[in-house]
Amino acid sequence: MENFARTQINLSTADDFFLSGINIPRSTSNPLGSNVTRITVDQIPSLNTLGISIARIDFAPYGVNPPHTHPRATEVLVVLEGTLYVGFVTSNPDNRLFAKILNKGDVIVFPIGLIHFQINMGQTNAVALPHFNSQNPGFITIANAVFGSNPPINPDVLTKAFQLDMDVINYLQKQLWLNND
Template sequence: MATTVIWHHLFLDQLSRVNGFVCRNPMLAQASDFSLMGLNLPGNTSNPLGSAITPATVAQIPGLDTLGVSMVRIDYAPWGLNPPHIHPRATEIFTVLKGTLEVGFVTSNLENRFTSKVLQKGDVFVFPIGLIHYERNVGYGSVIAIVGSSSQNPGVITVANAVFRSKPMISGDVLAKTFQVNMTVVDAIQGKM
């Protein structure tokens, strides 16, 4: 009997979480669980990359839990960059609201084919799930984009951060051999991260 009770509690705990987020009791849901204000406000792009991401995922909108969708607003300063990254749980559909933006992705090994395009206001581009991709403002004005994702919690792995800022750090000799450079280059990159 005790084993059954423990299993029952573990089972209920598993049912109450999806992608690490606690499911809301439908009887306690409120309008605030399904809304987010502020996507009309520009993000702060005064950082080394010149971009800012304002998320609207399950972390900000609890009502998205289990619905399989989310979105973000991305702002880019002139020549701002959203560096190469991966979303392990989502395909993205990307829409430019203002400005000119270069986008690109790389297919998986062994092909590693690079696909890119320059987008203008109103253009749409799709980044398939799990592929390394980036966006870069190639105009002289600011850029605003809205991005939809096929997951309430798409996740993000920025390639440079994952490789050069892991905790604990990946051994420098592994990185030097991987990138075919000497340790001085690896140390310099890690020092900037």
């Protein structure tokens, strides 16, 4: 195994360990008012098997990173600029919300697989830098997965599960859900 790893390093270049531009703000002119720039094994090949990755999240004033989950990673989020209201929900049976208002320099942990969110509470832009303990943490936006699946989930299932009128379910399934990934 050591020889294989040495061979892989010998075939690598400096560019396999490098990415520039994370300091450049991304456009937040979308319905969510946020933009997530992922830095995973797809962007930096040398992250393969290392069990780490990061991202940058840009928020317009009152922009949101909607409820989502990372099925393969715990997230540690650091606020670089602005004020964010963040939270996560524990799993059944209690579905307890843990929420905080974070300012520049604050850090929060979102445990693996739990639904979590962030929203910019300020009138200025905000920036956060999430870190993950996986080179490929995955990203499932709850509304997209439930109401924007392809093919659609049978509306009868959703009306019972969410205890909503069929017209509401049909409306939600017709929305163009933004993928903030």
